[in-house]
Amino acid sequence: MTVTIGNGKTASFWHSSWLGVVPLKFCFPTLFKHSRRKCRTMAQAITGDRWISDLAHGNTSKLGSEVLNLHRLIQQQQLTLQEEDRDQIRWKSGQYNSHSAYTLQFLGATTGMFHDLIWGTWAPAKLKLFAWLLHQNRLWCNDRLQRRGWTNDYFYQLCLRNLECSAHLF
Known part of the structure; x- marks a missing residue:
């Protein structure tokens, strides 16, 4: 330019x-x-x-x-x-x-295999968005709240051993 x-x-x-x-x-x-x-x-x-x-x-x-x-x-x-x-x-x-x-x-940008799996299938938009946020590790679990200094329960409530994060949650 x-x-x-x-x-x-x-x-x-x-x-x-x-x-x-x-x-x-x-x-x-x-x-x-x-x-x-x-x-x-x-x-x-x-x-x-x-x-x-x-x-x-x-x-x-x-x-x-x-x-x-x-x-x-x-x-x-x-x-x-x-x-x-x-x-x-x-x-x-x-x-x-x-x-x-x-x-x-977007020149040179690559899309992963989950892009087509999430956005290419038929599902309601809110489920597609939820799946995309899960894939990007952007769900508001206790690990994200803790990084931002917000009050949280720290532990995952079902096992009370691990930090609640989206990977452990699912």
Whole structure:
């Protein structure tokens, strides 16, 4: 994806690839980690070099060289924000749209054998959802309640020996 800066009100300073092929959060990970405002738009970050003042937390003494490198890169781009032009986001293979972005999120995702077993069979929706939550270990048993610090009985009530979890319950 490539981002062409217009007015800078849409593109994200850290998350968009406006300076090159890769977003700045990957090129300068320590600066990104120290930034207090990770969701600033280009217009907000570039105006008055606010992205530098956002780095004012933690031990920033070792960041000087990276700040200087990034500042030089930005100066080399000679960005001038055009108030009448909008930022443009384009895929390298074609025009950007929400369908292509949604499809890209699931590129390379695999589905297990339980996916078809649970969602492909006929059953009421509430049973399918329950089976899916059981498979993902997301049922609200005492083990999940305990991890969140909520009050619980800890033991499974039928055997009183083991922690109640979805695997032991079923």
